[in-house]
């Protein structure tokens with residue numbers, strides 16, 4: 001494996017919540033800064049363990065989140081699907097200025113631009129997060145990576161960081177395909193529709209065997225993508241997946 005361009009060591013540090021952006025009906029961007037103003041060094045695709053501490057009860061809740069911002073940027077950003085579980089319910093009343101703890105980075109789902117010149121990124125819903133970090137890294141390094149991004153959402157208003165994606169699309173060597181799985185009459189969506197399957201993959205990535213494929217999303221999504229790729233005889237060694245479910 002090519003060496004990472006980043007100095008990676010696992011740390012635990014306090015981070016201040018600096019911004020909350022309600023980006024889609026179900027997903028908010030949570031943006032943090034290290035209290036000591038240091039930046040987080042990691043390979044895009046990696047995750048951190050985020051710990052929330054309830055001020056009144058001192059209860060701690062820790063969950064994994066993929067980093068959506070670029071390595072060593074001013075802030076550490078997460079795309080958080082507000083599923084009304086234990087942590088996400090607490091996050092509904094989170095306030096700017098609150099202090100959290102982060103431990104990491106962790107994970108083998110890593111993208112190193114010098115290693116993969118041609119890639120297929122397949123994202124399901126909030127699974128876009130690690131790919132946003134990868135796209136920003138490719139942009140920052142001017143790596144010129146040949147990218148096909150297939151991004152599956154249910155409804156057109158679920159595109160996370162739509163403006164930022166459009167900006168990246170202009171600058172990168174990318175074929176970006178967003179598919180809406182539950183199109184409605186009069187929703188104005190003119191793009192691709194339906195679940196990602198082997199036909200859609202073959203349509204947009206006909207040179208599939210020259211690409212390394214990265215998949216991120218819920219368990220059922222990742223399994224369906226692996227099955228579709230197996231149907232296209234893709235070498236399993238060329239597939240990397242991150243499962244959240």
Ligand SMILES: Cc1cc2nc3c(=O)[nH]c(=O)nc-3n(C[C@H](O)[C@H](O)[C@H](O)COP(=O)(O)OP(=O)(O)OC[C@H]3O[C@@H](n4cnc5c(N)ncnc54)[C@H](O)[C@@H]3O)c2cc1C
Nearest residue numbers: 047063064065066079080081083084085086087088129244
């Ligand atoms: C490596 C990794 C990376 C991850 N990255 C991300 C990321 O970038 N963004 C992200 O959003 N998540 C990510 N996750 C998932 C995240 O760690 C949490 O599991 C998620 O935020 C839910 O935590 P919770 O405490 O709110 O839910 P929990 O209380 O732990 O509940 C687990 C699940 O049960 C269901 N559930 C629980 N209570 C309710 C309820 N009242 N109503 C409906 N459903 C309910 C939800 O579907 C929930 O997902 C990642 C997970 C892993 C392992």
